[in-house]
Amino acid sequence: MSKFEFSGKTALVTGAGSGIGRSIAIALAEAGAKTVVAGRRVSELEDTAAIIRDVGGDALCVAADVTDEASVSALVGQVGPLHVAVNAAGTVLGGAVDEMDAEAFARVFQVNVTGLWLSMKHEIRTMKGTGGGVIVNIGANIGARIVRPTMGAYAASKAAVSSLTRTAALEAISSGVRINCLCPGPVDTPLSMRPGEDRAARDARVAATNPSKRVASTDEIAGAALWLASDAASYIVGQDVVIDGGASA
Template identity: 40%
Template sequence: MSEVFAGRSALITGAAQGIGAATARMFAARGARVVVADINEDGGKQTVEAIQRDGGEAVFVRADLTSATDAEAAVRAAVDAYGRLDCAVNNAGIEEQGSALHEITEESWDRLVAVNLKGVWLSMKYEIRQMLAQGGGTIANMASVAGLVGLPLGISDYSATKGGVVAMTRTAAIEYVKQGIRINAVCPGVVRTALLDQAIQGGMFTEEQAAALHPTGVLLDPDDVAETFSFLCSDASRHITGQSIAVDCGMSAG
């Protein structure tokens, strides 16, 4: 077991599956004591059990991150269990079936904004309060390559939420850098997750078409993104803040 995060606590939201679960397991394998937060109780508890089987330390808290009460409770769970909150990865997010902008429903728009943007804001609000009280910490937010470039996929609503995360990350980083809090974002390309499977099954694209969005022609795995979250929350990135790091096989370079 690596000691990158030895003695540190970490809150990972949306950690019941996919990138969040991979990140929680990676942080625990590198010494972090992890709080797994998700609205999906069964999946969240399975992530905790996997961490414990591997010799790591983790607890689960059910949290709907669109709720201020739940967002605050997730942070409190870390403090109650481990005494402080050193790292936070705000990964919880959703996608909707792709639609042209003029066909997006108000309900779909509101749901995406509530989870992907408001949820990150609420999480940061309470994480930052705790980190200010204890003298510092690191935060890494889940954004997307869709928040950096325009994509012809019928995801203008999703892109708007991820662009909002990028902008909020940049501004918050400047706001809190002198108080010892570093804040960055990760912008993945197309990752092999349950969300991708849903998009493929919904007819948005085939797996081959999804891979072809990357200049490399290959899809990302959850661990590829988890590695970047790990780097941004570690001392190896101590001089990096306010950045949105694209992990996208060159997708945003064109």
């Protein structure tokens, strides 16, 4: 699927066991990158690696918890020279502001914000030491552009992702590290379904509210991520790139 070239480069993808992260890891491998797939569930990572190898790619699985700094440091340390990092690890927990459990609220921020910060911290350090690189963070149109009832914790965490991305981008660009945030709308993954919804109900809900009348495929998000990571986007720094079918417009 790729029109971009990453031969001779090493790419790290967190949250690569499923969904958007898996599609991005596969796309990077198809484009020639040696791809390190990371996440908490080893069996899912192995499935991603098997797909990569089936298409002739090179994959390494590393179990890692992005909320634990020692785990993140060990992960990045195994990669060696790092040219591209895509931080796709994330979680969604819903609830009204006056009803949400404090532990659930904290968990959303622990994964989506602290996990992202720790990942960037060690990725940037490694990239600075080897001449630069590109980081693509996976945010969301919710928080970056719009909000939804019962999605306060998630929206706030993704707004923080966008802000943290911009700050890190300004700090790191002089060292040759280029950072941006990709902000998808509804994507064809289980995370896009509300409690009690099946895929058909989700599709009908999105079709009724989204100008494009559908959810995005994970391959569409992967294509945008590869573009942001490629030299074609070399002058794009510290931006939210929204890919949501017109929902935030």
